[in-house]
Amino acid sequence: MNAPNKSGWKPAMEVAEDGMHNGPATTTGNRALMLEEPLLFEIGHAETTGVDLPEIDENAPNRLGGFERSEPIGLVGLTEPETVRHYTRLSRQNYGIDLGFFPLGSCTMKHNPRLNEKLARLPGFADIHPLAPQQTVQGALQVIEELGEWLMKLTGMPGVAMSPKAGAHGELCGILAIRAAHVARGDAREVVLVPESAHGTNPATAAFAGYRVEDIPATEEGRVDVEKLKARLGPDVAGVMITNPNTCGLFEKDFRTIADAVHEAGGYVYCDGANFNAIVGRVRPGDLGVDAMHINLHKTFSTPHGGGGPGSGPVVFSEALAPFAPLPFVKKEPGSGSGSGGDSYYLVEEENREERGPSFGRMTAFHGQMGMFTRALTYMLSHGADGLKQVAEDAVLNANYILRSMEDILHAPFADSGPCMHEVLFGDRDFEGDLSTLDLAKGLIDEGFHPMTVYFPLVVHGAMLVEPTETESKANLDQFITALRSVVERAKAGDQTLRQAPYYAPRRRLDETTAARKPKLSWTEEA
Template sequence: MNAPNKSGWKPEMVVSEDGMHNGPATTTGNRALMLEEPLLFEIGHPETTGVDLPELDPSAPNRLGGLARNDAIGLVGLTEPEAVRHYTRLSRQNYGIDLGFFPLGSCTMKHNPRLNEKMARLPGFADIHPMAPQQSVQGALEVIHQLGEWLCKLTGMPAVAMSPKAGAHGELCGILAIRAAHEARGDAREVVLVPESAHGTNPATAAFANYRVEDIPATPEGRVDVAALKARLGPDVAAVMITNPNTCGLFEKDFREIADAVHAAGGYVYCDGANFNAIVGRVRPGDLGVDAMHINLHKTFSTPHGGGGPGSGPVVLSEALAPFAPLPFVRKSEIGEFELVEEEAREETRGQTFGRMTAFHGQMGMFTRALTYMLSHGADGLKQVAEDSVLNANYILRSLEDVLHAPFAASGPCMHEALFGDKDFAEGLTTLDLAKGLIDEGYHPMTVYFPLVVHGAMLVEPTETESKATIDQFITAMRSLAERARAGDQTLKEAPYYAPRRRLDETAAARKPKLAYEADRNA
């Protein structure tokens, strides 16, 4: 059966760790349409280029002055077909929302309507320049202004800062506004309280703003321990940072009580709005006593995430913090013109602003996509977004709670995320093993080992854009993997088997990363 062919090559069967025959080995490393792709440095050559450039005139003046290079830099070149094939092959080894369901809990990853992309690419939005005269970009300024009005209306807040680039940047904006407000009244406070159920960026942001961070424990039901929080409030507490819905996938039902207690103690309430997708159109954070909250446009209002450029994390502010909002901001004049206010010296501007978060807005694409999303859905449609995302998450929770440990299932319905743990796995098998097995099923794994309050946490967020058929298929895969983990199936320890690369040593990758290509000098 394995007789050599005329070239002398003798095929050998490739057998995986679980005993499955994966077919004969290949001389190229390719497997049908899954093509092996080396690094650019391994397939390119410095003397190769995809275009023909004119010869340099040695007598022409050198415009680089003393900055001209005096030695070869060793960059390799490809022909045009090689370049196209290289990046196309790499793209086939990646996973994205356009390929399948992306169950990444704590980071909303949903379908991005193509209408949004069409609008973001319109001339006047796609090619706008930050230094363009304001009279020439009135349409863009109106988009920013109208988007801000929508955000204020949806959150029940009177003011919004549009310049922060993403969630953590927005958190910093809110905390700096809080610091400015305290300093304006001569009240130096040093502590920010962060519950265990908050996002991990919250304590990092507070520490970056030079506050001392103190934890507030969670209750056995996965929510903020209100009694512990109240007991810690005092004249040194500047703010509390709460994620709502929290990272256990639960709504903080005592939020109003917490806010009232914090305000009575002279502090402010920061709400992490990364999970706004679960309550948009249903709950107005301003009604809960929130003073500042960032909103990830690239989560709740499509894209998703970076989208080829900066994200966007506008911050809505309460009446108490509005005077301290950063510059710039867009204002509509009495005659209907729009102005980007960049100087705080004018009396009509927010004279107590803490300054600027960034030189320019820079995220016009995000603004255009988000406003398109809002206008195409309308208020009722955005409400349905929240309702459907919560429905899908609860469907997953109740469909898997008999085979996966669901620590807070008894607390009632979850919000946008279903949280599981590895409590019932056989000895030696972990959450990581199940997550790697999920890759073999054709899915990007869910968020794992977060939140830290649940051992071996698995956080699943289906969002509202996934159909019941898609979710049922995911549930089937998860049930199979959970049953294998409970039964002690050791083949999970070697998963994934069918990915472009087998399981990597993630600890070594983090501690000893190889960030530069080193050629084999002996080759």
């Protein structure tokens, strides 16, 4: 937030020379209900507190074991109204999926059904502890086991690991299983092939696992160049990591051919399943020759988007890799307990790992994310197999609607490659002068829309990746298309006012280069 100056609050925005600001700057910096305020450190004082605390007994025994604070912590004291108002005002400046359309390509930002939230908040799930005795959490273990069964059936894969806590964590899980399989047969390989159209985390994951990454180029139609991939296969290639549908929004129609070639060369096929949302219920990756694939539960099964904490990235495995999957895993004992249907469930741990085979070990201390499991299974059960199929069909329909509504005015490099899948890729080829994708994205903010993903993937200049998801109505898409066409027309006409957009957001355009190179990560009192 802006800090106060000697004459009062600093204005949120000065009047723009082009007249696009809606009125003059105010004395307070407030604009109607969009309220300004200084930082928390400037509101409160470190020597005060907003609550009454008991006096400290200086003669009481010290229970901190030498870890007592040696200097003041420096946190400010605030009253309850100051605290509540501060965070409420911040929330009014935030954009979220409950406020409007999130067209972020590759991220799959879709509505989270409230039914899922209600089930996840049941005390038996929400209050569960990872160290609770297994006989006291039979329902939770049943949820994990049943969700895993759904994932195996939907993908056509015989093994599943539920412990990875995010998509990239799942990628690492799959690659470590591939490494373990090679080590088990005494075949040390050091190269993983990653096509240009793969997700950016794929090469990072392979490198983190100790592999040397080599790129495979894409064809002009935006798919893997199969012949160049085949030419690179050899005894040093451990496997290939392919995103399907890929990041250009296209289905890799030669996937089975690629998988057969990789297997013949002694490698394994890792499929990035982040885009499973586009094919769930329509295509089983196991039928395409996939050996390992992570599934982002938030993308396909509508759990809250990761946010650095509550994510979940289960991994499904082929018969060849299933023995190397991580521990623990849930095992069901039919008719041997007091759970649903008289079954019992328990976690297979390190000491009895022979029940599956030569696992590479553990991915995490505790087993998965209970809140995400509950939400995902609720989503599956409420939709059913036919409903999940419709999820994919509607996601693809919405993306193609945007493609065909924009291709006459916005460069769509792969429009002739056939229908797109759940996301559509545009470029800034026809913009006039020095206007860029960034200017268009900032202009969309003034129209009330969160911008799409920009400058990714790198295979298209000035890339704009749009993913509408299946949860947006035609009316919402029409409104977005109208706004996008308006901003594109301005960019193609060389409208220089876009270089200063956004005009109506709580903050004007930031200097992102300086912010990245010279970040100020802590508050300091200025003179």
